[in-house]
Amino acid sequence: MTKGFDRVSGLVDSYSQDMVRTMKEMIPIRAVSPMSGGEGEMERARYLEGVLKSWGLSTHRYDYTDGTGTARPNIISTVGDGQGVIWLVGHMDTVAEGDRSLWKTDPFALRLEGDLMYGRGTSDDGQGVVSCMYALRALVESGITARYKVGLALVADEELGSRFGMQKLMEERKLFGKRDMFVVPDSGNSDGSVIEIGEKGLLWLKITVNGRQVHASTPGLGVNAFRESIEFLHEVDVMLHSKYSKKNALFRPSMSTFEMTKHEKNVDSTNIVPGTDISYMDCRVLPDYRLDDVVKDVREVAGRKTRARIDVEEYVRDDPAPVTDANAEVVKLLESSITELRGIKPKKIGIGGGTCAAFPRKKGMQAAVWMTEQDVAHQPNEYARVGDMVADAKVFAHMAL
Ligand SMILES: [Zn+2]
Structure with a gap:
């Protein structure tokens, strides 16, 4: 004692x-x-x-x-x-x-x-x-x-x-x-x-996809921001999980996590192609990585998109x-x-x-x-x-x- x-x-x-x-x-x-x-x-x-x-x-x-x-x-x-x-x-x-x-x-x-x-x-x-x-x-x-x-x-x-x-x-x-x-x-x-x-480090990303709103019967005249958003998020999801895949046994879960979470309401009607789509990601990153690199990689994917302009904003960040x-x-x-x-x-x-x-x-x-x-x-x-x-x-x- x-x-x-x-x-x-x-x-x-x-x-x-x-x-x-x-x-x-x-x-x-x-x-x-x-x-x-x-x-x-x-x-x-x-x-x-x-x-x-x-x-x-x-x-x-x-x-x-x-x-x-x-x-x-x-x-x-x-x-x-x-x-x-x-x-x-x-x-x-x-x-x-x-x-x-x-x-x-x-x-x-x-x-x-x-x-x-x-x-x-x-x-x-x-x-x-x-x-x-x-x-x-x-x-x-x-x-x-x-x-x-x-x-x-x-x-x-x-x-x-x-x-x-x-x-x-x-x-x-x-x-x-x-x-x-x-x-x-x-x-x-x-x-x-x-x-x-x-x-883990914490990063909240706000992702704004800027397309062009039109009537849903003539989608070719606009750019469907929702579709662009789905494609972009899927590509980012696959990229982040394969590139930042290191495991650290100290942590529970042992890997970095990247989750799409909040999605803002877009249009009010079923027959409107949305011109803007805003979604959020919650990223919890092992100390083995730098948040700067994560943001850079997400922006790189955004930069490759030609149909819609995609803005990636650091909404909350704790290295x-x-x-x-x-x-x-x-x-x-x-x-x-x-x-x-x-x-x-x-x-x-x-x-x-x-x-x-x-x-x-x-x-x-x-x-x-x-x-x-x-x-x-x-x-x-x-x-x-x-x-x-x-x-x-x-x-x-x-x-x-
Ligand atoms: Zn507390």
Whole structure:
């Protein structure tokens, strides 16, 4: 048993009611991105900062103004003065509730049902936020001198790309050292047996095919944008899957994925040949490849088309970050804490989604994504388990001892 852990673990257990209360008070304070019509994280940040200060922790705020003129808050707090720094990163923003009729109860009033806490943002990323905060509290109140310094980063804007959150925060030069370690509780599985060490790059393409609209009885007079679109997408699909076919066993699925997804409505009538056709592709690309090459290859196919002009637009783009070494210190620490506390040996994996871990990784720092969760993010009736929230806080505190 790691020295001092008994005391820290007991403290975390004694906080469990407080942790539920923090969740209950946080969830009604909405924090949807102003870029998708929400109110932003400011009020929620003020509340959480107040909780940290009530424990005697000192906090610093880094606010960045987004395209709507709204200040996006990021909270930093550190405890201890050990050699390395372990950063615990949780994001305060949430997505909107979606179709309200699919929720059994108010998404913004925490509903507690046994061990389950229902509400928008309970799992993504409320659980991460609360378990990180209380890990710090336990370390401070235990009075134990931990081996590592622990930093808490409660960040903004994760759901829409982190431009005013983690990405920007990484540029605060005094804050992070080359050897700092990052733990991001924002993805995981139901028993905490997977540690994510790599993420695919993300590319959303908007493909606009410009033909010429005519009556369907005289197609020869126009250019059917829908047909051109079908042919183009099929050619691109075959090309991408054959050219970018490398497998990387770390990832699930092990290959890059290229999917046609959204297709915009074109004409209203069956007897009209559409002059414009707009579709979208979702591409998740292994770190072995460069997104620049993918875009170039798709545009090359578009350039060869003579009947219609095809525009290929990068709609959303997140270049893949380097994979964190499976033997990096942060992975080892997390692994040994999980094994000591739960008696399991976690697997190291890569995923298709993106988290805040990408930003330190792009700066050459080590980051691991881990939490115990039920995979209900962004769904109606999203929930988190009280037991997971408490148990994860123990793992985070254990890492520092
Ligand atoms: Zn999240």
